[in-house]
Amino acid sequence: MAATDTIVGIFAHVDTTVRAVEELKAKGYHDVDVYSPAPLHEIEEVLERDRPVSRVRLFTLLGGLTGIVSAFLLTIWTTLEWGLVTGGKYLQLDPEGGIAGSSLPPFFIIAFELMVLFGGVATLIGLVALARLPRLRPSPGFDPRFTNDRFGVTVHCPPERAASVRQILGAAGAEEVRA
Amino acid sequence: VSTVVQRPTGTPSFADVTRDVLRTLTTPGNLYFGWMCIVGLILAGGILAWTWQIWIGMGAAGKRTPQMWAMYITSFVFWIGIGHAGTLISAILYLFRARWRTSIFRAAEAMTIFAVMTAGLFPLIHAGRMWFAYFLLPYPNQRELWPNFRSPLVWDVFAISTYLSISTVFFIVGLVPDIAALRDSSTGWRRRIYAMLALGWEGSHSQWRHYRRAYGLFAALATPLVLSVHSVVSWDFAMALVPGWHSTLFAPFFVDGAIFSGFAMVLVLMLPMRHYFGWHAYIQDKHLDAMGKLILVTGLVLTYFYVCEIFTTWYSGDHFEKASLFWKVTDTYAWALWLMYFCNCVAPLVLFSRRARLSPTVLYIVSILVLIGMWFERFNIIVPSLGHAFYPYGWGIYVPTITDSMIVIGSFAWFFILFLGFIRVMPSLSIVEVKETLPPPVRDHGHGGH
DSSP: OOOOEEEEEEESOHHHHHHHHHHHHHTTOOOEEEEOSSOOHHHHHHHHTTSOOOTHHHHHHHHHHHHHHHHHHHHHHHHHHSOOOBTTBOEEEOTTSSEEESOOHHHHHHHHHHHHHHHHHHHHHHHHHHTTOSOSSOOTTOOGGGGTTOEEEEEEEOGGGHHHHHHHHHHHTOSEEEO | OOOSOOSTTOOOOHHHHHHHHHHTTSOOOHHHHHHHHHHHHHHHHHHHHHHHHHHHOGGGSSOOTTOSSHHHHHHHHHHHHHTHHHHIIIIIHHHTTOGGGTTTHHHHHHHHHHHHHHHHHHHHHHHSOGGGGGGGSOOOOTTOOOOOTTSHHHHHHHHHHHHHHHHHHHHHHHHHHHHHHHHHHOOHHHHHHHHHHTTTOOOBHHHHHHHHHHHHHHHHHHHHHHHHHHHHHHHHHHTSOOTTTOOTTHHHHHHHHHHHHHHHHHHHHHHHHHHHHTOTTTSOHHHHHHHHHHHHHHHHHHHHHHHHHHHHHHHHOOHHHHHHHHHHHHSTTHHHHHHHHIIIIIGGGGGGSHHHHHOHHHHHHHHHHHHHHHHHHHHHHHHHHHHTSSOGGGOOOOOOOHHHHHHHHHHHHHHHHHHHHHHHHSOSSOHHHHHHHSOOOOSOGGGSOO
16 A cells, blocks of 8 residues: 555634635545544534445344244243243254144333344444444544544545645645645 | 533532532541441441351241241342442433433432442351352353353353442442542542542543543443343243242342332432432432432332232132132232231322422332332242242241341441441542532633534
8 A cells, every 4th residue: 555644734713613624525535534422413514424324233133033032942942951841932943744722922021122232233333343443552543632622633635635635625724734 | 512500509510419429528526437337337247247157057047848948048139229220320311311310310329339238148148057158159160060051040140240340340330530539539548549549540532532432432332231231030930830939020020129219228328428418519409309209100100010020920820829819919928918008009199299299218228128128029029929939838937036137227227337338438429420410610601602
């Protein structure tokens, strides 16, 4: 991969930040990321405009389905394994094939709980994986002020275009531009 | 975006929020240590009592047949109920975009987790020989003996462990960006610890986009979970044939009561924090007003359930149901029943007045009464019902001993010590979500578009 520069513009206001991103996108820079103290919809609107939604939801779906399936496997299998009759309810293998008995309804409760549990844990795994956590050292361009009250626009670009990026960031109203 | 703060001091800026939260994490004063000592002593008493019960045996507690569930399961249900408000605020109100939740949800979530941790102790204390607690879980063993999945008690194990896990995940995910903000604003050893806990969070959009989506999904999963947990707890009772328990009313009745008591506990914790941390700009009158209204509404719904309970008992024509109710209303434990009616049905009516909803003193007193009322509600469901079931020779009176009383009081200390510890090391006001609700800093007001 060719060497790239990382240019960071530090902004005090959300409107100037958005303007800088719009300007950069118009000039054909797409490797742009924005640091912000909170997820603000102004920034989300301009960056998410032509992107598919986050894949976290796929993790949730798969986790939830795994939970439902494993709950039914666990409850049905253990009930067949340990044939206890309680309150006239039982579940057993029918000698003529299939499963006989009437104790499925309570297993839906276990299935619901495990759907939520596995779905939640899978969402967490999805978040950690997609947001690249944990990070051992700060990414190039990060500044501690970004978690307090400043916004940062980072652009990865070939060195020869760095001057133009700096100019765009400065014109949009960056307090400070650095590489 | 409307201006969030109408106070004369003006809207806090983003930097103000970080600073105001950071201020709560400085070395606390004598008042804090004084409270810690008192709570710590009570907790020590509780631990001593539990040790005594383990040493002597279950006879040390006052519970005897037929009232084996007595105070321990009363407190268990009470604490699970308290644990409902946190996830309700963080999940359901998040999905409904109720913006007033932002400044209270963090403390409420912490409260939830500590309440569920407190509740979780009671089945262990109650069952005795808690070193065999793992028998509750489905694990492979040499006799191929498995839990009975048709038992409501097993559903409860699943519901509560799922609730604790998901609430904890939700809570920690919410904390990470806040800890990152603390990391970048603190120095020395604090900074090192926060840096470790923040997992290298930076707040870049490539992180936020996944974060926001994941947070919404957690809320969507937690919403039905909140409603399910107390329903499952209610089935511990409703699935049994005991007069006064065997009713389909129980699930919504328990969920409503849980939210009612949970909000009361949120107020009990938040009002002093608002006072001592000077958070009037974040927890404003409108927050108190909203919480007061919620307590009022859930209290009225609960009153309706109480009326339904009495009506269905009469209408069923069942002799045992009627006899059980008559005994509850008039005999040994009648004082507890009438105390409950007063605290849960009458006291919250004060909140019809707007002035009462805006007065921290009134809210505090009502909340304490609600908590007392809700503890006694569970007591009234368990103790008199079990004490006056079908056969006269199976009737009994429960009298607590010092041991079980100290354990129950100790559970409050355990809860408060966890909460007091939390508010001094972690942001009890969500830095990120408060910033999200504030009007963002804009340079060119004419072109801002809002």
